Amino acid sequence: MPNLKEVRNRIQSVRSTQQITKAMKMVAAAKLRRAQNQIIELRPYANKLNEVLKNVSATVNPDEFDNKYAEVREPKKVLAVLITSDKGLCGSFNSSIIRPFAKLVETDPVYSAAHKAGNLELLCIGKKAYEYFNRRDFTINTDYMGIFASKFVSFDEVKVAAEFVMDAFVNKKYDHVDIFYNQFVNAATQEMQREQFLPIAEATLVEGQEKVDTEYIFEPSQAEILEVMIPKALKTQFFKCVLDSNASEHGARMTAMDKATENAGDLLKELKLSYNRARQANITKEILEIVSGAEALEKSA
Amino acid sequence: MMKLEIITPVEKVYEGQVESVQMPGSQGSFEVLENHAAIVSSLEEGTVLIRKASDTENIDISGGVVEVLNNHIVILAESVTA
Numbered sequence: 001m002p003n004l005k006e007v008r009n010r011i012q013s014v015r016s017t018q019q020i021t022k023a024m025k026m027v028a029a030a031k032l033r034r035a036q037n038q039i040i041e042l043r044p045y046a047n048k049l050n051e052v053l054k055n056v057s058a059t060v061n062p063d064e065f066d067n068k069y070a071e072v073r074e075p076k077k078v079l080a081v082l083i084t085s086d087k088g089l090c091g092s093f094n095s096s097i098i099r100p101f102a103k104l105v106e107t108d109p110v111y112s113a114a115h116k117a118g119n120l121e122l123l124c125i126g127k128k129a130y131e132y133f134n135r136r137d138f139t140i141n142t143d144y145m146g147i148f149a150s151k152f153v154s155f156d157e158v159k160v161a162a163e164f165v166m167d168a169f170v171n172k173k174y175d176h177v178d179i180f181y182n183q184f185v186n187a188a189t190q191e192m193q194r195e196q197f198l199p200i201a202e203a204t205l206v207e208g209q210e211k212v213d214t215e216y217i218f219e220p221s222q223a224e225i226l227e228v229m230i231p232k233a234l235k236t237q238f239f240k241c242v243l244d245s246n247a248s249e250h251g252a253r254m255t256a257m258d259k260a261t262e263n264a265g266d267l268l269k270e271l272k273l274s275y276n277r278a279r280q281a282n283i284t285k286e287i288l289e290i291v292s293g294a295e296a297l298e299k300s301a
Numbered sequence: 302m303m304k305l306e307i308i309t310p311v312e313k314v315y316e317g318q319v320e321s322v323q324m325p326g327s328q329g330s331f332e333v334l335e336n337h338a339a340i341v342s343s344l345e346e347g348t349v350l351i352r353k354a355s356d357t358e359n360i361d362i363s364g365g366v367v368e369v370l371n372n373h374i375v376i377l378a379e380s381v382t383a
Contacts, residue, residue: 041311041313043309046310049380052377056341214339216340217338217339219340232365232366232377235379
């Protein structure tokens with residue numbers, strides 16, 4: 001039989017754990033709502049930008065415009081942007097980025113070649129990927145790690161990171177840039193995505209070849225407008241990945257904490273049962289002692 | 302009357318009916334009145350001057366792109382300073 005006092009202490013501790021996980025779940029839910037709002041706010045901007053971009057690139061004369069962000073080079077120097085979280089307790093959120101990526105470095109021909117030659121660099125956004133890969137043999141850029149530290153993910157901070165990556169690509173510091181992040185599907189599901197950031201995938205521009213029914217005036221010229229817009233579209237894409245990951249993180253944490261609260265509840269039920277059983281056994285034992293004592297007294301009387 | 306929208310990645314800054322809009326095009330400031338032809342132009346950092354029926358409003362933008370189509374103006378800016 002378990003000791004009554006021990007069980008009581010155990011119940012106490014499980015109960016306070018449950019309170020903590022419950023609170024964390026509610027905090028995550030509030031943050032998730034905010035993160036989702038940010039995604040929704042970005043949508044009109046991103047949609048309109050893509051729409052205008054399509055219109056312009058459909059009519060531009062390809063000879064006139066040299067897209068330096070679409071230049072395909074042999075992918076020798078590779079940059080991987082890994083978006084994870086700063087904090088744990090969010091289920092498999094971080095390992096769903098870290099593990100497939102670690103595997104990719106071993107199996108993918110481009111990545112393993114770059115890694116062996118020491119030309120693979122990681123740009124970590126969120127501390128978790130940094131903590132993992134820093135212990136292994138990787139070159140890591142940590143300049144933009146703290147994006148998730150502030151209350152809101154600010155576009156200005158993300159913009160700086162995106163600009164750094166874009167400039168480095170144009171200056172041939174990297175030949176190929178991928179972003180690895182968790183795409184937000186719903187609060188309970190995230191999907192790990194590998195998105196080619198640079199060079200801009202051909203498909204993005206081909207899509208714009210549809211007929212445009214409006215005759216626009218372009219000022220100053222299509223090429224110059226593209227020059228302004230493509231970096232904007234890239235920054236928006238980068239921002240979207242960060243926002244998606246942010247929403248996914250809070251969704252994952254909410255689900256994980258909900259599960260933990262539930263498990264604590266189950267555990268409490270079991271503990272209470274064994275506590276009551278022990279208590280009942282004690283009482284029975286005491287009654288037995290009293291009765292037999294009384295009987296012994298009666299006999300002697 | 303035309304419809305004007307100013308959108309940033311973070312929020313929709315302005316949405317409303319306007320008489321005219323003056324903005325900092327990359328080849329000099331220009332103004333859009335009703336029934337302007339369809340145009341796409343890049344914008345410099347500067348002030349967007351919005352004239353409504355009764356009053357005017359200023360919004361500073363950090364540069365961006367504007368599309369005018371069928372009396373509907375959309376300004377895409379990376380950030381605004383109110």
